[in-house]
Structure formats: structure tokens, C-alpha cells
Amino acid sequence: MTSRTPIVLAASAGACAMALGVAAPAIAAPDQAQDKAMVSVFHGIPGMTVDVYANGKPLLSDFKPGTVTDPQSLDAGTYDIQIFAAGQSPHGKPALEKKVKVPEGGNATVAAHLSADGTPRLTAFTNDVSKVAAGKARLTVRHVAAAPAVDVRAGGQPVFTDLTNPNEDTATVGAGTVKADVVLAGTDTVAVGPADLNLKEGTSNVVYAWGTANKNLALATQTFSGVESMPDGVHAGGSGAAVTQNSSDQWLAWVAATGAITVTGVLVARRVTSRRG
Template sequence: MSSRTPLVAAASLGVFALALGGAGTATAADDDQAMVSVFHAVPGLTVDVYANGDELLPDFEPGTLAKPQPLPAGSYDLEVFEAGADPKGQPAIEKTVEVPAGANATVVAHLNADGKPQLDAFVNDTAKVAAGKTRLTVRHVAAAPAVDVRAGGQPVFTGLENPEEDTATVDAGTVSADVVLAGTDDVVIGPADLNLTEGTTNIVYAWGSAQDKNLALKVQTLTGMHSAPSGVNAGTTDKSEPWMAYAAGGGLLALAGALTARRVVSGSRV
């Protein structure tokens, strides 16, 4: 059984708040911290990412998934500029994000269904799964119509629209996955083998632009969901399929330090 979770859609490129909710549990160092990672899913646009006025991820390239870092719970003002642009100007994307204590979240800069850049924050489910099982989550963050996601040629998630996600608990193992236009056999991404290890949460992002023919997948894997005592703390690995471009992540250590030093006390800016 899968569970569809509609996300808060961006109404504009202005500032608006999004509470990262209470689904799932992060393994942060302290009770007042959260684990936060960032995925750049806007094709063809290298960016500089700012938080609370500090440059945190310079020259952040498309396809990069920065590894998660513990951050103090609080409100953070995120701004995304084209690389090298004046940070005093108008950002390409701007959003204030509320990070609650204990959450494990991924902030995604991506295209909406109409091809315009936006920011969305997703809570990652790190609840335990039964022995022999794994969690599979698919997030549609591409400039593309509704899609079906298949495993072994059989639909697992159907009618998924941007920026929705869908989740199911499945048997651990390797599956051949592809993405087709909803209700058709027209493959737009894949097929690709996904190694779904026992006791993990595997988050598959469909990103890019159908019009520009650069649709791709990105896989984020969180570990530590074993039901047995041998489980380890939730972490992440970053898997890129051979048929997509990938740039190695990095720079979120600076994010942790700068955000700790300069937390936003109030809500959104005008």
C-alpha cells in the first residue's frame, strides 16, 4: 500500500513559510536539532545559495545533493541566486523555512510543472521498517506532466504530479525501475536498477525538464531503519544512475556553521 502526500505548492517566487511537519524522526545530535540536506534540481543553472544573508553553497551545480548536517531548530531565510550574481539583488528563488526539532528534511530547488524554479521542503520518513523490508519514496520535482513509476514493468505509483511524493514499504532487493507518462507505456526516464537495501529509506527524485529532454533520477538513501537492534543511526548515501549527470555534493558543513551563527528570529521578509 502506498500513501500519497500532497505538498505545499509555491504560489510565486516570493517568501513564504513552510513548516516541515512531524512525519518521521531525525537522528540529530541534540533534541533541539534537525538533519537537513539540499538538492539542486534546476537543470542548466549553477547557483549560489545563501541562508540568513551568508553565502553557504557557492557554485552549486545541478544534480548535486549536499549531504545532511545537524542544524539548530528554527527559522531560516534561504535565497538562491544565479552563480556570481549580486546577492543584494532579487534572488531567483527565496523562501523562509521553519525547521522543527527532530526532523530529517531535504530542501529541493527544482522546476515546477510549468518550468519555473521553486523551493520545496520535504520531511524524510525515518521510522523503522520490518525485517526484510525497505521504504521507497518517489518525489516528482520535474517540469513534466503526471507520471507513473514502475518496478519490473508494473506500476508502483500512479498519477504522480509535481510537487507530490508517494511512499510504499516494499521487499528489500534490486528492482528495475522506470518512469512513464501517466496511463501510458511511454518511458521518459530509465530503466535503471535500484538497490533497495533492508532497513533503509530510498528517496527517488524525478527531476529536470521534459521539454528540454533532460529528465533524470536522483536517489537519496537514508540508513538506520532496521527493526533489529543492529540498526545504525540515520545517515545518507547519494546514488546516481549512469544515464544521468551528477556533480559531487559538498558545502553543507559551512551551512551548519553559518546558520548556527545567524538564525532568523522573525518570519518572512518583504
């Protein structure tokens, strides 16, 4: 049982070459006030190290491809997100810019990535951190690569089929370790993997297929814990695994200095570069 959610957006430029992302362990979910939102950032544009700004304030610097930040509890609201090539002045023209609106209680990941035809994009995905049944885990795959439609297999069997950029598919599966790969839709031609996914009970796991076809597509993962069904459990919004602590530290420093940015799956977007027609 899968559900497909189309996503919208626009964004920055990129070259090619990447490595297979490895999941970090899940982190316990922090308490979340009702006027807050949980926000992560994923960088999926190969060959481009970037600086990220929110409302003109530095958010992340030297942010490298294949990295996903730890989610942070931030004030809900609307923010102007700008992405520049690393070291470029924030007063110039950004490679990517988008206004992002996040409602109270939301949990989202903002992804800088390439469209199917290689156009840079900025997409906000809503993270499903609702509870799963005992013995289960949630698996979500997001296609954010410059590649055609793909099928996602677990143990050689298709779990999601005909997944296109920038869409996602989600299923609740039995907890455990599965060997997953990504193949071109309707074929056995492997595009990414295989890779072992450790789907622990009570977690929500997001896999990003990113990069460029025929130039070493890659996988990156994000894990949210605390979504298991428990009689006395209190769901607190979820948490994710950061690939690099450095990016998370920079995020926290920015939050302390400015108050916060926010994000969610429903957003208002505008493309600043690579605008067509």
C-alpha cells in the same frame, strides 16, 4: 500501500538538459540531539548553477543540477533561504527565496526544482526515517520535474500511479535490486529510465524525477540508512548519500561559521521571482 503527501513552495529559473543521477552508498546515521534537525539540499533546476544563502550567509557555492548534499545536524528554527545564479551578489534580487521552519527532531530535504509548467520552485520535503520491518526497505518517489502526471514502475509493474508535481508517494517494499522506470501516466511511454535501484534492507530510499519533459528527464537518488528494526537498535534520525562531497564540505564550513540553518516538511514560503498575478 502508498500514501501521497502534497507539498508546497516557490522558486528559481531554468533551462533544460541533464543526466541520470546515480545513488551513492548509504551512510551510517549520526546521533541527533532533540533540539536539532537533519537537513539536505537537492538542486533540480536544469541548466543553472547556483549559490545558496541562509540568513544572508553563504551556504553552498557553484551548486550544480542533479546534486544532493549530505544531511547535516543543525539547530532547529526558521531561516531565510535565498538562491542566486552562481557569482551574483547576495545583495541583489534572488532568483528564489523562502522562509523555512524546521521543528526539533525533523529530517528534511529542501529541493530547488521546476513546477509542472516550468516555473521554478523551492519545496521542502519531510524525509521518513522511521523503522521498517526486517527484510524491507522504504521507497519514496518525488515528482519535481516540468512534466505531467507519471506512473512509476518496478520490473515493469506500476508501484505508484498518477503522481503529479510537486507530490511524493511512499511504499515499503522487499529489499533487493529492482529495475525502475517512469512512464507518462496511464501509458507505456517511458519518460525516465530504466535504472537499477539497489534497495538495501533497513534503508529509506528517495528517488527524484527532475528536469523537463521531452528534454531528457533525469533521476537522482538519496539514501538514508539505520532505519531497520532491531531489538537493541536506537533510531538516530537518519543520514543520506551526497552526490558530491564538495557541496557537503561547503555546507559544513558554513555551519561551523554561522551556527546553522534548518528545515522541515511544514514551512512558510514566499515566491520572489516568477510571481504570477
